[in-house]
Amino acid sequence: MSDIAERVKKIVVEHLGVEAAQVKEDAKFIDDLGADSLDTVELVMAFEEEFGIEIPDDAAEKIQTVGDAIGFIKSNAKS
Amino acid sequence: MFDLSGKAALVTGASGGIGGAIARALHKQGATVTLSGTRADALEKLKGELGERAHVIAARMDDAADIDRLLKDAEAAMGKVDILVNNAGITRDNISMRMKDEEWEKVLQVNLTGTFRLTRAAMRGMMRRRFGRVINITSIVGVTGNPGQANYAAAKAGLIGMSKSLAQELASRAITVNCVAPGIIATPMTDVLTDEQKTGILGRVPAGRLGTPDEIAAGVVYLASDEAAYVTGQTLHINGGMAMI
Numbered sequence: 001m002s003d004i005a006e007r008v009k010k011i012v013v014e015h016l017g018v019e020a021a022q023v024k025e026d027a028k029f030i031d032d033l034g035a036d037s038l039d040t041v042e043l044v045m046a047f048e049e050e051f052g053i054e055i056p057d058d059a060a061e062k063i064q065t066v067g068d069a070i071g072f073i074k075s076n077a078k079s
Numbered sequence: 080m081f082d083l084s085g086k087a088a089l090v091t092g093a094s095g096g097i098g099g100a101i102a103r104a105l106h107k108q109g110a111t112v113t114l115s116g117t118r119a120d121a122l123e124k125l126k127g128e129l130g131e132r133a134h135v136i137a138a139r140m141d142d143a144a145d146i147d148r149l150l151k152d153a154e155a156a157m158g159k160v161d162i163l164v165n166n167a168g169i170t171r172d173n174i175s176m177r178m179k180d181e182e183w184e185k186v187l188q189v190n191l192t193g194t195f196r197l198t199r200a201a202m203r204g205m206m207r208r209r210f211g212r213v214i215n216i217t218s219i220v221g222v223t224g225n226p227g228q229a230n231y232a233a234a235k236a237g238l239i240g241m242s243k244s245l246a247q248e249l250a251s252r253a254i255t256v257n258c259v260a261p262g263i264i265a266t267p268m269t270d271v272l273t274d275e276q277k278t279g280i281l282g283r284v285p286a287g288r289l290g291t292p293d294e295i296a297a298g299v300v301y302l303a304s305d306e307a308a309y310v311t312g313q314t315l316h317i318n319g320g321m322a323m324i
């Protein structure tokens with residue numbers, strides 16, 4: 001399952017153009033990684049594509065850190 | 080200039096005079112078009128006239144589920160939606176003292192809420208592809224007001240404010256959102272006016288004539304083009320000088 005964490009971090013690094021070392025599980029997308037609100041929408045879209053899942057809006061709003069994303073995907077991803 | 084080859088456009092209200100002209104013009108510039116509206120027979124007729132690169136998807140703009148289905152089906156038919164022309168609109172004219180809640184609500188629902196819903200649905204793909212053109216057909220009365228049209232003027236003014244907000248949200252993703260505001264255009268709707276009414280209207284139009292649907296469509300083609308990439312949040316008034324804003 002750590003594979004999921006690696007894939008999530010890779011997406012974050014690619015999308016936000018940050019260093020991999022910055023992408024810790026407690027890093028907040030907006031406060032720590034310089035994302036704007038549109039970036040967070042795009043990250044959610046990228047996670048949906050990568051993992052073949054649907055992340056409803058109310059769940060997406062709760063995903064504020066890298067760890068939140070990994071946690072949600074671990075409990076909802078099929079693969 | 081204004082080559083739209085390879086672009087996919089969805090036009091609502093394409094069974095009407097202005098919507099039909101917009102669809103024809105986008106198609107002529109090379110775009111694939113999906114024609115939407117409530118009158119399937121009129122849409123099919125236009126599709127037959129256009130030939131290739133044309134699809135028909137009937138939908139109601141007062142039905143949230145229908146709007147989501149329209150966007151999904153348009154993306155399925157064309158592979159994507161690059162250009163969204165929100166042209167569908169209705170009127171329920173009445174002086175305000177006599178205007179019923181349902182007349183107010185229906186016009187806001189179709190002209191403003193429906194447009195927002197369809198645009199929101201289209202944004203996802205546009206953001207992903209880093210390209211989008213949203214063109215909302217508003218009206219001169221959204222800026223000047225018009226007695227008997229408090230509902231319609233409110234909805235059309237609402238479109239302008241909405242477009243400016245969306246333009247700011249989406250500009251960094253190379254998606255532009257603009258409005259075209261027609262003045263008085265010769266369509267089946269204005270054919271019913273008497274000569275006396277027409278003379279009265281034309282007295283307020285410096286150009287001295289009604290506009291044509293093609294003149295509105297030309298503005299839409301421009302805003303849809305790659306050349307207009309730096310134009311966003313604007314309202315293009317096409318009205319023969321009737322109002323200069």
